[in-house]
Amino acid sequence: MTTILSTPATAEPVSPVFCDRSGKKHTLVPGHRDKLKPGWRRMLQDAPPPPTDAELTSELSAMAERFDLAERVLATYCGSIAGSDVLSVGCGDIIEPIVLAGWGARRVVGTDRKLADGAEASERFAQTARDHLRSASRPTPRAEQVTLVVDDIAKSTLPNALFDLVASWRTLEHIANPRAAFAEMYRVLRPGGYCYHEYNPFFGLDGGHSLVTLDIPWGHVRFNRDDLAAYLAQFRANETMSALAYYDNCLNRMTLADLEIYARDAGFEILALIPRTRTEDLIAVDADLMSAARRNYPGVTINDLVCRIVRVVLRRPARS
Numbered sequence: 001m002t003t004i005l006s007t008p009a010t011a012e013p014v015s016p017v018f019c020d021r022s023g024k025k026h027t028l029v030p031g032h033r034d035k036l037k038p039g040w041r042r043m044l045q046d047a048p049p050p051p052t053d054a055e056l057t058s059e060l061s062a063m064a065e066r067f068d069l070a071e072r073v074l075a076t077y078c079g080s081i082a083g084s085d086v087l088s089v090g091c092g093d094i095i096e097p098i099v100l101a102g103w104g105a106r107r108v109v110g111t112d113r114k115l116a117d118g119a120e121a122s123e124r125f126a127q128t129a130r131d132h133l134r135s136a137s138r139p140t141p142r143a144e145q146v147t148l149v150v151d152d153i154a155k156s157t158l159p160n161a162l163f164d165l166v167a168s169w170r171t172l173e174h175i176a177n178p179r180a181a182f183a184e185m186y187r188v189l190r191p192g193g194y195c196y197h198e199y200n201p202f203f204g205l206d207g208g209h210s211l212v213t214l215d216i217p218w219g220h221v222r223f224n225r226d227d228l229a230a231y232l233a234q235f236r237a238n239e240t241m242s243a244l245a246y247y248d249n250c251l252n253r254m255t256l257a258d259l260e261i262y263a264r265d266a267g268f269e270i271l272a273l274i275p276r277t278r279t280e281d282l283i284a285v286d287a288d289l290m291s292a293a294r295r296n297y298p299g300v301t302i303n304d305l306v307c308r309i310v311r312v313v314l315r316r317p318a319r320s
Contacts (some may be wrong), residue, residue, distance in 0.1 A: 005166060006320055008298075015027050015028050015029070015030060015182070016028045016137075016235070017225040018216065018230075018231050018234060018235070020023045020227045020230070021226060021227055021230070025218075026222075027216075027218045028214075028215040028216055028235070029215050029216065029217065030215060031215070032213075032214070032216070032217060033210075033213045033214065033215055035205040036205065036213055037206060037209065037210040037213050038215070039210065040210035040211065042210075042245075043209075043210040043211050043242070044211075044238075044242060045241060046177055050124075050262070053128070056095075056125070056128045057128075057132075059095070059155050060095070060099065060128070060129065060132040061180065062097055063095070063169075064132075064136065066169055066198060067099065067100065067103050067310075069198075070167065070198070071194050072170070073196065073272065073274075073313060074165075074194060074196055074313065077196040077271050077272075077313060077315065078170070079165065079192070079196070079227065079313070079315075080099060080104075081103045081104060081105050081165065081167070082103060082104030082105065082220075083104060083105075083106055083114075084105055084106060084163070084164035084165040085106055085107045085108075085109075085162065085163045085164050085165070086100055086105040086106075086107070086108045086163060086165045086167060087108075087109050087111065087158070087162070087163045087165070087166045087167070087185075087188060088108055088109070088110040088111070088167055088168070089111055089112075089153045089155070089166060089167070089171055089185075090111070090112050090168050090169075090170070090171030090174065090175075091110035091111065091115075091148075092112050092115065092116060092123050092139040092149075093115060093116035093122065093125050094110065094116075094122050094126045094127075094129065094146070095125045095128070095147060095170070095173075096110060096216065097109070097110035097146045097147075097148065098126060098129040098130065098134070098140075098141060098146055099129050099132065099133065100134070100167070101141030101145045101146050102129075102133035102136075102138040102139060102140065102141060105145075105165075106144050106145070106146075107146075107154075108141075108147070108150050109147045109148075109149055109158070109163075110146070110147070110149070111148075111149045111150070111151040111153065111156075111161075112150065113150065113151070113152050113157075114150070115148055115150060118190055118305065120168060134223065135223075137262075138306070152176075152187065153175065153181045153185065154175060154176065154177040154180040154181045154184060155180065155184070155305045156184045156187075156188060159168075159188070160187055160188065161187075161188070161189065161190045161191070162188050162190070163187075163188055163189055163190065163192060164189070164190055164192075164193045164194070165194050165195070165196065166185045166188065166189055166193070166194075166196075166200070166213045166260075167195070167197065168196075168197050168198070169197075169198045169199070170198070170199060170200060170309075171197070171199060171200035172197050172203055172239060172254070172259075173199045173200055173202055173207070173248050173251060173252060174251065174252070175252060176249070176252060178252055178254050178258070178259070178262055178268075179257065179262045179265070181262075182262045182263050182265075182266040183265075183266045185266070185314075186266040186267050186268060186316055189316045190316070191315070191316055191317065191318050191319065192315070192316065192318040193315070193316050194294070194313065194314065194315050194316075195268065195313070195315075196311075196312070196313055197308070197310075197311070197312040197314065198296070198309060198310070198311045198312075199307060199310055199312075200308065201254065201256075201304065201307060201308075201310055202220070202221075202251050202252065202253050202254070203221055203253075203255065203297070203300055203304035203305055203307070204304075204305070204306070204307050204308040205217060205218060205281050205284075205305075205308060206308060207221070207308075208220030208247075208251070209246070209250075209251065210261055211239065211242055211243040211246040212228070212246060212249070213242055214228075214231060214253065215225055215235070215276045216231075217284060218305065219231065220235050220247070221292070221293045221296065221297070221300070221305070222273040222289065222292040222293065222296075223287075223292075223296075224250065224296050225244075225247070228243075228244070228247060229244060232244065241252070253297060255297070255299050255300055255301070256273065256303055256304055256307070256310065257301070257302050258299070259273070259310070259312065260273065261299075263312075263314050267316065267317070268289045268314040268315065268316060269314065269316075269317060270312075270313075270314055271313040271314060271315055272311070272312065273287060273310070273311075273312055274310065274311040274312070274314040275302075275303060275306075275307035275309075275310050276308060276309040276310070276311070277306045277308070278306070278308065281305070281306040282302075282306045283310070285305050285306060286300055289305065290302065290305070293305060311318070
C-alpha cells in the first residue's frame with residue numbers, strides 16, 4: 001500500500017487591520033503609500049541629501065511640461081508667461097524662476113516662506129536650470145531678470161500691482177490661510193492680470209502627501225486627528241510626530257467650493273477651474289467613504305474626493 005503525503009498549502013499572508021475609535025475595522029492595503037508616494041522616506045530625513053543630477057533632470061522635464069500646459073491654457077484667455085512680469089509663489093529655490101524666465105517671462109520674482117539653503121546648492125540649481133534651457137534651445141535669463149524673496153503670500157510684503165501673472169505649482173494646498181492668499185494675489189496683480197495655479201488638493205486619494213497618505217485608501221480623509229494618531233502609533237510609530245506636524249501645519253482643507261468663494265471674494269473672475277480625475281478613483285468612492293468624509297468635513301463632495309490635480313485660471317478685472 002502506497003501512502004501519499006500531501007504538502008500543506010502555504011497560507012496567504014493576512015493583511016493588518018486598524019480598528020478606529022468607533023470600532024470599525026479597516027484592512028490595510030500593503031504598499032498603497034509606496035505606489036502613490038514612492039519618495040516618502042525622504043520626508044523623514046532630518047537633513048535629506050541634495051537631489052541627484054538625475055532627479056534634477058527629471059524634475060526639469062516635468063516642469064517643462066507644466067509650463068507648456070500653463071502657457072497653452074493661459075493663451076485661451078489671452079494671457080501668457082512670455083512677456084509678463086511673473087510672481088512664482090512657493091518656488092522653494094531658484095530653478096522654477098530661472099526656467100520661467102527661459103519661457104519668455106520679462107521678469108520673475110520667486111517667493112517662499114523658506115528658500116533652499118546654501119550658496120553652493122543655489123548655484124548648482126541655477127547652473128542646472130541654465131543647462132536645461134540651453135538644451136531646449138531656450139534663452140538663458142540675465143541675472144537681473146530673476147529675484148528670490150522670502151515672503152508669505154498670505155501676508156505678502158510685495159508692492160501693489162507689480163505683476164502681470166501670479167503662478168504656482170504644487171503650492172496652494174500648503175497655504176494655511178488660502179482666503180488671505182487670494183486677497184494678496186489680487187493686490188499684487190495689475191488690473192487685467194492673471195493667476196495660474198496647479199495643485200494637489202487634500203481630499204484626493206494622494207492628498208495626504210508623503211507623510212499622511214496611509215495604507216488605507218483616503219485614510220487621511222476617513223479619519224479624524226485622533227484616529228490618524230492612533231493609526232500612526234500602531235503602524236508608523238517612528239513617523240508619528242513628523243506626520244502629525246505635517247497634517248496640522250502643512251495641508252489646508254480647501255474644497256473646490258471654498259476655492260471659488262475665496263477667489264470671488266478677493267475680486268477675481270474665475271476663468272477656469274479644471275479638476276483632473278481618474279475613473280478608478282470614481283469607482284472606488286462608495287457610501288462608506290462619503291459618509292466618513294462628510295462626518296469630518298461637512299462641505300466635501302465627490303468631486304473633491306476624485307480630484308487629484310486642480311488647475312485654476314483667474315483674472316483681476318481690467319477695471320478694478
